[in-house]
Amino acid sequence: MPQIHLHDNLRFVILLIMGQILSACTTMEARLSLEPYTKDKQKRNSIELIAEQYCQQKRYYQNSTSEKKQPDFIFTTDGCSRAPDDNWVACCVVHDIPYWCGGSKKDREAADQFLKQCVNKQANVMGSLFYAGVRLGGTPWLPTPWRWGYGWDDWPRGYESLDRSPPVLKLLEDLNIKQVVQEQLQK
DSSP states (O other), rough: OOOOOOOHHHHHHHHHHHHHHHHTTTTTTTTOOOOOTTTTTTHHHHHHHHHHHHHHHSSSSSSOOOOOOOSSOOOOSSTTTTTTOOHHHHHHHHHHHHHHHHOHHHHHHHHHHHHHHHHHHHTTTHHHHHHHHHHHOOOOTSOTTTSSSOOOOSSSSSOOTTTTTHHHHHHHHTHOOOOOOOHHHOO
């Protein structure tokens, strides 16, 4: 059995990261690709509205002194970025909402955990693969259209201190976002 050396693993990781960067550097803005989302204005508006409500509640929590500002770009989603949009596509769209809005490192981890659990309910183990992909490729420091905080124009934005704001999972649940998204994605 051949031995795998540390430098081979490091080389693989570097090539993987470079491949992600080179495959996605065409634009900083995410593009729509989901049907009927791209052709049905009412459904698109419903998803954009729930994304704005999420971000508003995430950023303007009680006793917040932060500037009242929404992301520069309207909410867009490409579904499961570079992965198949199967029966778990609603999980990916819900996951895109916190990614669009941005926030703290803790918020990103919670959004990624949501994606993992949601997709695993649809197809066991796939969620773990998606989780690995978003942890590697969703960092705010990469110029990809699916990075953390992709709704903002000031790349690299990084993480923000929103630690006193409502938790990601609580907002997703309180706003019933998964159900809203599932309804809007039905043809």
